[in-house]
Amino acid sequence: MGRLIALLILLIPGCMAAAGIKLMRDTVFGVLNSPFQIPWLQGLAGLILFAAGLYLLGGFILYRDRKRNQVSERFKKKQNNRRA
Template identity: 85%
Template structure:
């Protein structure tokens, strides 16, 4: 059950990033989609969707790998001791 939930968590930002790529591609080829009135607004929305989806996917993977201690030293969280 936990793996299914993790898959669904990864699926939503993945679809958001894919939507962003599609919107940017349509902007490059000059295809205007109905909710947008201006071509550059469609491209900007696509860029924002892509960056947000990539940010969420990367953050989830980094969080999971930090929890399993599988990241390099520069990505590990610094832990303050009781005397610090």
């Protein structure tokens, strides 16, 4: 059940990134979609969607790998060694 939930969580940012790529592609070929009336605005929205989807997907994978201790030294969280 946990793997199914993880898959569903990963599908949302993946779909966001795919929609962003589609919007940017449509901007390059001059196809305007209904909510946008200016091509550069559609391209900017596509770039934002793609970047947000990639950020969420990468963050989820990094969090999971940190939890399993499968990342290199530079991606590990630094610990504070202060004593009270």
